[in-house]
Amino acid sequence: MGQETEAAVEAAVEAVAEEAAVEEVVAEEAAAEEPVYITESDYAFTINTLIMFVCAVLVLFMQAGFAMVEVGLNSAKNTVNILAKNVMDLSVGVILFLFVGYSLMYPGDGWVVEGYLGGVTPMVSADDTAYTADFSNFADFLFQVAFAATAATIVSGAVAGRMKFGAYLIYSAILTGLIYPISGSWKWGGGFLDAMGFQDFAGSVVVHAVGGFAGLAGAIALGPRLGRYTADGKSVPLPGHNIAFAALGVFILWVGWYGFNPGSQLTYAGGANASATAYIALTTTVAAAAGAIVAMIVGWALFSKPDLTMALNGILGGLVAITANCDRVSQTESLIIGAIGGALVVLGIVMLDKLKIDDPVGAWPVHGLCGIWGGIATGIFGDIPVDDMTRVGFIGVQCISTVVICVWAFATMAVVFFGLKAAGMLRVSAEEEQAGLDVSEHGMQAYPSDAVAGQKIT
Numbered sequence: 001m002g003q004e005t006e007a008a009v010e011a012a013v014e015a016v017a018e019e020a021a022v023e024e025v026v027a028e029e030a031a032a033e034e035p036v037y038i039t040e041s042d043y044a045f046t047i048n049t050l051i052m053f054v055c056a057v058l059v060l061f062m063q064a065g066f067a068m069v070e071v072g073l074n075s076a077k078n079t080v081n082i083l084a085k086n087v088m089d090l091s092v093g094v095i096l097f098l099f100v101g102y103s104l105m106y107p108g109d110g111w112v113v114e115g116y117l118g119g120v121t122p123m124v125s126a127d128d129t130a131y132t133a134d135f136s137n138f139a140d141f142l143f144q145v146a147f148a149a150t151a152a153t154i155v156s157g158a159v160a161g162r163m164k165f166g167a168y169l170i171y172s173a174i175l176t177g178l179i180y181p182i183s184g185s186w187k188w189g190g191g192f193l194d195a196m197g198f199q200d201f202a203g204s205v206v207v208h209a210v211g212g213f214a215g216l217a218g219a220i221a222l223g224p225r226l227g228r229y230t231a232d233g234k235s236v237p238l239p240g241h242n243i244a245f246a247a248l249g250v251f252i253l254w255v256g257w258y259g260f261n262p263g264s265q266l267t268y269a270g271g272a273n274a275s276a277t278a279y280i281a282l283t284t285t286v287a288a289a290a291g292a293i294v295a296m297i298v299g300w301a302l303f304s305k306p307d308l309t310m311a312l313n314g315i316l317g318g319l320v321a322i323t324a325n326c327d328r329v330s331q332t333e334s335l336i337i338g339a340i341g342g343a344l345v346v347l348g349i350v351m352l353d354k355l356k357i358d359d360p361v362g363a364w365p366v367h368g369l370c371g372i373w374g375g376i377a378t379g380i381f382g383d384i385p386v387d388d389m390t391r392v393g394f395i396g397v398q399c400i401s402t403v404v405i406c407v408w409a410f411a412t413m414a415v416v417f418f419g420l421k422a423a424g425m426l427r428v429s430a431e432e433e434q435a436g437l438d439v440s441e442h443g444m445q446a447y448p449s450d451a452v453a454g455q456k457i458t
Helices: 002-033 040-072 076-105 137-158 165-187 192-196 204-222 243-260 271-303 308-323 331-354 363-381 391-422 430-435 437-442 448-452
Strands: 111-113
Touching: 040 076, 040 137, 040 243, 076 137, 076 165, 076 437, 137 165, 137 204, 137 243, 137 363, 165 192, 165 204, 165 391, 165 437, 192 391, 204 308, 204 363, 204 391, 243 271, 243 308, 271 308, 271 331, 308 331, 308 363, 331 363, 363 391, 430 437
Parallel strands: none
Antiparallel strands: none
């Protein structure tokens, strides 16, 4: 009996264990079959991140536009050099911004000098609140590094045709790694200009004026290209070799600006954000068109011919001017802002010519002068950001902040350019310039078939 009882107990225990195991398997299968619900915040995070990535690609593609504009408006014998500069602007910019610039520009709680200078934290960290934040930090880095590369490549056009390639790489590294991120942190990183109430939605001042005034410093330090002015100071036009490239480049830039300005909305999910993004695209388009028309008219009045290059630069001037305020001005105001930007481009080109400052593509009139106008126009037309701020006070904040950033860019880069000049590292020799930077700096030609055929490349 004892053995039979013991066997019965063991059998009962085994049955209970088997039943428990079956129940556990059934529970696991049921849990696996339960649907995983995607929340509204998941959708918003996904949409924001994907659209930001697309906008980053559009801004990155603007590098091709800048390259084509500069190639088209300069001598064929400097084509390889121009393309090499644009390639390295982006490449050097990505690495320097990854290791230094991104954390300098967006220090968060890591300020070294509160509101003025951030700390350095290499690489991009994953957001601690991943999937509950508005967008991915990785997409944000791609978007912001494209802006940094834009600021750097603006300078390339101003110094075209006579700057040593090595010196250009030094400049590019300093601008993207230090100069641009530091001044950018004063506004977009929550620094002292942001605390003052300064508004610059997508970078008329923070990006374009920085590049424009850095380019002006470089053009002054280098001096004009050979043959640009006669011994008695008379201006001698040096036309570019391919206006079709220049026009193509401007169209690429115009399309890329739909990543630049609408992309700066940063959050796109939801009806209000989607509508705001589309409205920014509208004001951007109106300003570009107005800039082209007015620049063409002003150039026609001054030079007796409708100059296509003026219209092309007018498009860019209108785009630069609206970049600071595309989110906060009316459609009529965007037309006025773009139109004035187009006029300023033409007048700026004439002014530089009178001062004998050689800027082959008009980088300072487009990005520097129209960048200033964009900052000031925000104060004149834009919604006042602080309840207790007056219109006059807002204009004052915009003017002061714009001057601070422009002086910072010009002064720091003047030190760099004149330092390189003092060291004999800035400008190529007269013989090298005459031969063309493609051959003298890179040992190759953009159009070798012309050389083989014995044709002169001008």
